[in-house]
Amino acid sequence: MEFKLDGQQYIELNALLKTLGLVESGGHAKVVIDSGEVKVNGAIETRKRKKLRDGEKVEYKGKTVVIKS
Numbered sequence: 001m002e003f004k005l006d007g008q009q010y011i012e013l014n015a016l017l018k019t020l021g022l023v024e025s026g027g028h029a030k031v032v033i034d035s036g037e038v039k040v041n042g043a044i045e046t047r048k049r050k051k052l053r054d055g056e057k058v059e060y061k062g063k064t065v066v067i068k069s
Helices: 013-019 026-034
Strands: 002-004 038-040 057-060 064-066
Touching: 013 026, 013 038, 013 057
Parallel strands: 002 064
Antiparallel strands: 038 057, 057 064
16 A cells, blocks of 8 residues: 655654554554554554655554655
């Protein structure tokens, strides 16, 4: 799956999960990030507001999202 930034420089990790409907709410996004369920570029990411830029890859529940500019 791809996520297009559409002119933005980045999207925050918690916002990405919520925007794509991978979590039910922003609060749920925080919980799954805090519990180590989300990987960015192959490593567990616990920063909720991690800025995701072009080319980065997010993995959650067997789904992979590639950020594109």
